[in-house]
Amino acid sequence: xxxxxxxxxxxxxxxxxxxxxxxxxxxxxxxxxxxxxxxxxxxxxxxxxxxxxxxxxxxxxxxxxxxxxxxxxxxxxxxxxxxxxxxxxxxxxxxxxxxxxxxxxxxxxxxxxxxxxxxxxxxxxxxxxxxxxxxxxxxxxxxxxxxxxxxxxxxxxxxxxxxxxxxxxxxxxxxxxxxxxxxxxxxxxxxxxxxxxxxxxxxxxxxxxxxxxxxxxxxxxxxxxxxxxxxxxxxxxxxxxxxxxxxxxxxxxxxxxxxxxxxxxxxxxxxxxxxxxxxxxxxxxxxxxxxxxxxxxxxxxxxxxxxxxxxxxxxxxxxxxxxxxxxxxxxxxxxxxxxxxxxxxxxxxxxxxxxxxxxxxxxxxxxxxxxxxxxxxxxxxxxxxxxxxxxxxxxxxxxxxxxxxxxxxxxxxxxxxxxxxxxxxxxxxxxxxxxxxxxxxxxxxxxxxxxxxxxxxxxxxxxxxxxxxxxxxxxxxxx
Numbered sequence: 001x002x003x004x005x006x007x008x009x010x011x012x013x014x015x016x017x018x019x020x021x022x023x024x025x026x027x028x029x030x031x032x033x034x035x036x037x038x039x040x041x042x043x044x045x046x047x048x049x050x051x052x053x054x055x056x057x058x059x060x061x062x063x064x065x066x067x068x069x070x071x072x073x074x075x076x077x078x079x080x081x082x083x084x085x086x087x088x089x090x091x092x093x094x095x096x097x098x099x100x101x102x103x104x105x106x107x108x109x110x111x112x113x114x115x116x117x118x119x120x121x122x123x124x125x126x127x128x129x130x131x132x133x134x135x136x137x138x139x140x141x142x143x144x145x146x147x148x149x150x151x152x153x154x155x156x157x158x159x160x161x162x163x164x165x166x167x168x169x170x171x172x173x174x175x176x177x178x179x180x181x182x183x184x185x186x187x188x189x190x191x192x193x194x195x196x197x198x199x200x201x202x203x204x205x206x207x208x209x210x211x212x213x214x215x216x217x218x219x220x221x222x223x224x225x226x227x228x229x230x231x232x233x234x235x236x237x238x239x240x241x242x243x244x245x246x247x248x249x250x251x252x253x254x255x256x257x258x259x260x261x262x263x264x265x266x267x268x269x270x271x272x273x274x275x276x277x278x279x280x281x282x283x284x285x286x287x288x289x290x291x292x293x294x295x296x297x298x299x300x301x302x303x304x305x306x307x308x309x310x311x312x313x314x315x316x317x318x319x320x321x322x323x324x325x326x327x328x329x330x331x332x333x334x335x336x337x338x339x340x341x342x343x344x345x346x347x348x349x350x351x352x353x354x355x356x357x358x359x360x361x362x363x364x365x366x367x368x369x370x371x372x373x374x375x376x377x378x379x380x381x382x383x384x385x386x387x388x389x390x391x392x393x394x395x396x397x398x399x400x401x402x403x404x405x406x407x408x409x410x411x412x413x414x415x416x417x418x419x420x421x422x423x424x425x426x427x428x429x430x431x432x433x434x435x436x437x438x439x440x441x442x443x444x445x446x447x448x449x450x451x452x453x454x455x456x457x458x459x460x461x462x463x464x465x466x467x468x469x470x471x472x473x474x475x476x477x478x479x
Contacts, residue, residue, distance in 0.1 A: 001031065001057050001123065001126065001127050002034075002057045002058070003026065003031055003032075003033040003034070003056065003057070003058045003059075003060070003123060004034050004054055004056035004058065004059045004060070005019045005022055005023060005035045005036070005059075005060045005062070006036045006037065006038065006051060006060070006061055006062070007019055007038070007061060007062035007063075007067065008038045008039055008040045009037055009039050009067075010066050012161075013162045013163055014162065014163055015037075015162045015164060016037050017150070017165035017167070017213065018062050018091065018115075019035050020035070020150035020151075020154070021116055021147070021150045022115060022116060022119055023035055023153055024147070024149060024150040025116040025117065025119070025120050025147065025148060026120055026123060028148045029120045029123070029124065031120075031127075033060075035153075036050065036051065040066060040067050044070055044073035045077065047070075047074045048074050048077040048078055051074070051078065052078070052081070057084075057085065058085070058088065058123065059086070059087055059088065060088040060090060060115075060119060061074075061087070061088065061090070061091070061107075062091045063089050063090065063093040063094055064092055064093050065092070065093055065346070065366045065367070066365070066366070068093045069364070071089075072103065075089070075103075075106045075107050076106050079106045086131075087107040087108050087109075088108065088111065088119070088122070089109070089110045090112075090115040090118075090119065091115075094110050094112055095183065095347065095348035096346070096347025096348030096352060097110050097112060097136060097348075099135060099136055108134045109132075109134060109135065110135070110136050110137065111137045111139055112136060112137070112138050112139060113138060113140070113141065114139055114141050114142055116142050117142045118137055118138075118139035118140075122137060141170075141184075141188070144188050144189065144191075145190075147190075151166070151198040151201065154205075154207075156205075159202075159205055159207055163211050164207050164210060164211065165211050165212075165213050166195075166198075166202075166210050166211070166213070167190065167213040168190055168212065168214055168217075168223065169187055169188060169189045169190065169214045169215075169217075169219070169220075170184070170187070170215075171184035171188050171215065172184055172187065172215035172216050172219075173187055174216065174246070174284075174285065175284045176273070176283050176284060176285050177282075177283045177284055177349060177350040177351040178283060178344070178345075178349055180346055180348055180349055182284075182350055183349075187216075187219050187220075189220070192227075195227075196226075196227070196230050199231075199234075200234060203234060203235055208235075208236075208239050208240060209240045210231075210239070210240070210241050210242065211242040211243075212241070212242060212244070214243060215244065216244060216245065216246050216249075216271070217243035217244055218245045218246060218249060218251075218254055221253060224254050225253060225257055228257045228261075229257070232260060237262055237265075239265065240264070240265055240267060242267040242268075243268065244268075244270075244271060245269070246271050246287070247270045247271070247272070247291075247295040248288040248289070248291035248295065250295055255295070255298055255302075258299065258303050259302050261303070261304070261305070262304060263304025264304055264306060265305075266303070266305040267305070267306045267308065268305050268306070269309075269310070270296065270309045270310070271287075271310065272287075272310055272326065273285065273287075273310055273312045274311070274312065274315055274322065274326060275325050275326035276317065276318060276322040276325075277289070278317050279315050279316065279317045279318050279322065282315070283316060283351075284350075293329060293333065296309070296330075296335060297333060300333060300334050300335070306336050307335040307337070308335070308338075308339065309330050309337070309338050309339070310339045310341065311326050311330070311338065311339070311340050311341070312341055312342070312343050313342050313369070313380070313387075314342055314343035314359075314368075314369035314372055314375060315343055316354075316372070318372070318375070319375065320374075323383075324414035324415065327413065328412050328413050328414050331407070331413040331414075332413070336395075338390070338395065339387075339391075339395070340383070340390060342380065342383065342387075343368070344361075344366050344367045344368055345361040345367045345369070347367075357373065358371070358372060359372045359373065360377075382421070385421050385425050385431055386421040388431040388432075389421045389424055389431070390417060392434065392439060398436060398464065399440070399443060399464055401460055401463070401464055402447075402460050402464055405447055405457055405460060408452065409447070409452070420446050423442075423446050424442055424446075428442070435473075436473075437475060440461050440462075440465050440477075444457050444461050444475075455478070457477075458475075458477040461477065
């Protein structure tokens with residue numbers, strides 16, 4: 001059979017790791033699927049035309065929150081112009097679908113869950129001519145020991161120009177109500193020997209950035225130490241590892257191992273989400289905030305790891321005060337990136353089944369919160385702008401020294417940036433398309449408005465703006 005596996009990535013440099021897992025399983029079963037990746041910047045008509053040119057009999061789509069609307073449109077086009085092609089939707093976005101799924105008006109099958117075995121079995125049935133009844137297929141979690149390795153399917157082009165994803169485990173020990181991983185009953189691990197052997201091959205092929213998809217990397221101390229020892233011993237000084245940890249559960253032994261890595265070798269995503277114990281109770285997170293901050297302080301003061309922390313706006317019981325407390329703590333801790341994101345009510349999560357009086361969510365992807373009992377629609381819109389501007393100024397590293405002047409305008413960094421974000425919005429009425437020179441001028445204007453020394457503000461901003469060579473924009477801040 002002519003089988004095509006496809007998806008639309010957020011950017012070209014992202015690799016569709018899930019498709020490579022599916023491809024590996026199908027190859028072991030004797031099939032030779034083609035993998036064709038697109039980006040969400042492409043039009044559905046362009047994608048549909050490219051897929052049809054390959055003359056597939058079956059197309060499997062990897063569907064995620066960021067591409068579901070685009071791929072559904074693609075499927076609608078294919079269904080209209082070539083109804084004989086069997087269309088299959090799978091991926092995280094399908095976990096919450098039911099037999100009443102509207103996607104089944106367009107596609108033949110929807111696979112819920114980990115698809116390696118389920119897709120292979122479906123292809124076998126289609127190939128044998130015993131086409132199953134259209135509808136939902138529930139995939140049982142496969143035995144990870146039996147899954148074939150996908151890592152040799154990364155091409156030389158992938159290794160040169162794209163992010164290489166790897167996974168050493170599946171599942172998560174926590175049951176956060178907003179997360180799809182809350183469905184997993186347990187954490188399952190790939191064979192450590194096989195995994196490290198595959199990593200050795202990737203290193204030999206030139207991979208230098210390994211992005212782990214593990215939901216919580218530090219669930220098993222022994223495995224963590226062995227994996228980190230492997231990379232310390234086997235990799236060169238320019239190798240980078242990116243993984244997600246629960247900072248309050250990280251052991252002294254793992255912290256000591258992190259300390260052994262050279263600067264910038266580790267990028268750690270720190271699951272924080274909320275500093276409110278009541279909010280954490282309501283979302284079943286159960287995190288020790290004091291221990292979390294102790295870990296962050298240790299990592300900042302004793303390691304060269306880059307730290308990325310998340311806060312979620314709109315969680316049940318969260319208000320502006322509790323968001324501000326968490327934000328201020330993270331800014332004062334000095335973590336390099338703070339992602340302020342809106343709560344999403346993903347289909348298939350416990351949150352999607354809960355009713356919270358006063359809360360409302362967008363019915364279209366990415367299903368973001370619109371209002372809660374404690375945050376009005378206007379508050380939420382303001383936080384979206386806050387998050388966007390903060391990303392431009394802080395997370396991109398463009399104005400780290402200049403923001404220290406901003407923090408002088410208010411004892412709370414949150415309220416300082418909240419006022420600045422409102423100021424930008426009043427001036428610009430846009431959140432995108434702001435060039436760096438305009439960002440610099442807006443920050444200077446606001447600092448002057450708040451009474452800071454003009455010469456100091458201008459010098460600091462100009463110095464940061466000129467930090468990278470080739471910037472020829474004329475700021476004229478003191479004119």
